[in-house]
Amino acid sequence: MYRGTTLEQSLVSFLKKRFPDADDVGIEDFQQIPGGFSRETFSCVAQLTRGGAQERLPLILRKDPPIEISILQTSRAVEHDLIESIRLNTGVPVSQSYGYELDPKPFGEAAMVIQRMHGNGNTSDLFNGGPDEDQVDDVVRHLCEVLVELHTTDITTIDPTGALSDPRGVGIKTTSWDDYIDSTCEYYISSYPSVAFDPSIMVLIDLFQTLRRTKPRALPLALVHGDFNPANFLYENGKVTALIDWENSRVGDPREDLGWMTTMDLLSNTRIMDHPRDKGGFLAYYNELTGFNVTAEEINYFNMFGTANIAVPVNSAISRRLAGEHHQLLHVYLVQSSIPALQAFSQQMNYPGAAS
Amino acid sequence: MGLIYAISEELMPNLSNPKAQATAAMMQSLIQELRQMVPVYDSYIVDEHNAMTKVLRDTAGALEGVTGASADAVRERAKTLGTLADVPAPIDREKVLAAHRQLGKALEQTIIDLDVLQRAGDTRGDVALDVVRAHLAPRYARDIATVVAGAGMIGRG
Numbered sequence: 178m179y180r181g182t183t184l185e186q187s188l189v190s191f192l193k194k195r196f197p198d199a200d201d202v203g204i205e206d207f208q209q210i211p212g213g214f215s216r217e218t219f220s221c222v223a224q225l226t227r228g229g230a231q232e233r234l235p236l237i238l239r240k241d242p243p244i245e246i247s248i249l250q251t252s253r254a255v256e257h258d259l260i261e262s263i264r265l266n267t268g269v270p271v272s273q274s275y276g277y278e279l280d281p282k283p284f285g286e287a288a289m290v291i292q293r294m295h296g297n298g299n300t301s302d303l304f305n306g307g308p309d310e311d312q313v314d315d316v317v318r319h320l321c322e323v324l325v326e327l328h329t330t331d332i333t334t335i336d337p338t339g340a341l342s343d344p345r346g347v348g349i350k351t352t353s354w355d356d357y358i359d360s361t362c363e364y365y366i367s368s369y370p371s372v373a374f375d376p377s378i379m380v381l382i383d384l385f386q387t388l389r390r391t392k393p394r395a396l397p398l399a400l401v402h403g404d405f406n407p408a409n410f411l412y413e414n415g416k417v418t419a420l421i422d423w424e425n426s427r428v429g430d431p432r433e434d435l436g437w438m439t440t441m442d443l444l445s446n447t448r449i450m451d452h453p454r455d456k457g458g459f460l461a462y463y464n465e466l467t468g469f470n471v472t473a474e475e476i477n478y479f480n481m482f483g484t485a486n487i488a489v490p491v492n493s494a495i496s497r498r499l500a501g502e503h504h505q506l507l508h509v510y511l512v513q514s515s516i517p518a519l520q521a522f523s524q525q526m527n528y529p530g531a532a533s
Numbered sequence: 534m535g536l537i538y539a540i541s542e543e544l545m546p547n548l549s550n551p552k553a554q555a556t557a558a559m560m561q562s563l564i565q566e567l568r569q570m571v572p573v574y575d576s577y578i579v580d581e582h583n584a585m586t587k588v589l590r591d592t593a594g595a596l597e598g599v600t601g602a603s604a605d606a607v608r609e610r611a612k613t614l615g616t617l618a619d620v621p622a623p624i625d626r627e628k629v630l631a632a633h634r635q636l637g638k639a640l641e642q643t644i645i646d647l648d649v650l651q652r653a654g655d656t657r658g659d660v661a662l663d664v665v666r667a668h669l670a671p672r673y674a675r676d677i678a679t680v681v682a683g684a685g686m687i688g689r690g
Contacts, residue, residue: 208551209551210551210552373641375634376636376638376641377637377676379637379640379669382644383662383665386644386648389648389652390648390651506556506563507556507559510559510562510563512566512680513566513680516677520676520677528667528669528670529663529667530670530671531670531674
């Protein structure tokens with residue numbers, strides 16, 4: 178078994194503290210994997226020897242990037258508490274979190290270690306002639322049920338300390354629905370000068386102000402996933418085996434998750450929102466289960482509202498890179514996803530002449 | 534093109550790490566972006582410069598009869614930046630880039646000023662905002678065609 182170098186050695190030390198009854202701990206198949214834009218992600222298998230028996234634990238190490246190049250600044254401690262709270266208090270399928278390390282010395286930056294769940298993460302296999310097309314209705318039906326459970330669980334059950342009311346510390350208030358929407362719009366608007374790397378992205382200030390002017394009706398606030406999209410769940414045998422990547426989770430309007438999935442469904446060339454077909458699609462089934470009667474117009478609003486939540490840190494990251502604060506390639510590449518989003522906003526706000 | 538080819542044929546086959554492969558793919562995408570942008574960038578700047586001066590004038594025109602500081606600010610920009618002469622091509626590049634940026638900033642501020650009117654219930658603010666929006670929509674469509682190379686999803690997993 179390979180004993181590895183620095184990161185792996187730190188991981189072995191971490192696991193020895195986490196499993197003090199283990200006689201021996203080793204790591205194999207340690208490798209970095211693509212895992213989204215905001216964390217560095219590594220996969221491995223830990224081998225524990227306990228009382229003469231060997232146990233294999235598939236693991237994920239999620240490590241923060243250095244703060245100067247960080248796109249989304251959230252706490253691994255908060256994420257750990259959230260995942261464990263969901264795992265222990267709900268039926269929402271999630272990994273087990275084995276813990277976190279906030280001291281940057283062992284791993285270079287704050288990091289957390291979670292269970293690597295079984296299941297297929299290539300959700301494109303469910304669509305477009307993929308090998309698992311026969312499972313799509315069952316998988317998406319279960320995905321909808323999982324989301325409904327998340328949205329209808331009492332917030333204090335999952336977040337007893339209130340850490341998820343404003344996890345980025347940007348002044349969001351969750352004392353009421355109106356306070357939440359108003360304070361979030363103010364955060365977006367006040368962020369604009371720092372994210373506008375060029376005046377050509379002025380559709381963003383138009384978007385933020387339009388969101389403030391055109392609030393829809395209120396719904397009860399809920400714990401939202403915050404990045405509910407086709408790349409963030411695993412499935413197997415017609416069921417969701419895990420909802421993953423909870424770093425953007427927070428107290429919010431449940432329609433934000435529906436809006437974000439709608440956007441990412443389009444960009445990912447999947448059709449999650451069309452299923453389960455026997456229930457008239459994702460939104461119809463969601464409404465059947467919750468009674469919320471969410472409309473397509475509200476989805477459009479929260480599509481923009483949720484995208485703005487990501488647009489602020491992403492465009493801020495681009496802005497810092499173009500100002501020369503560092504030289505990471507990724508932050509220039511992000512322009513490739515930012516530009517289509519700007520056009521999408523112009524279409525959603527019915528700009529004259531914008532193609533639908 | 535040679536760079537894109539070299540990345541595909543000489544670099545990527547020797548990369549076993551998925552993260553490194555994703556980085557190489559991003560590099561190809563950015564090089565392709567430059568290939569698309571460089572031939573047209575200067576002409577787009579000229580077009581947009583000349584269109585934005587008109588937008589500033591037309592926005593002010595849509596606010597005829599509207600009083601208040603926000604409307605005054607929009608009209609002031611029409612009288613100053615809105616009267617910049619059209620730029621022909623070929624161009625004094627640095628001068629036009631600076632003016633293009635200044636005009637863009639002026640439109641940004643106009644959007645902010647119009648929001649004040651809209652929130653006060655003045656529907657002429659909506660009409661004026663549509664003038665700005667009508668200018669921006671084709672620009673974003675054109676940016677998609679020239680700046681974007683791929684869906685921007687490499688490395689999302």
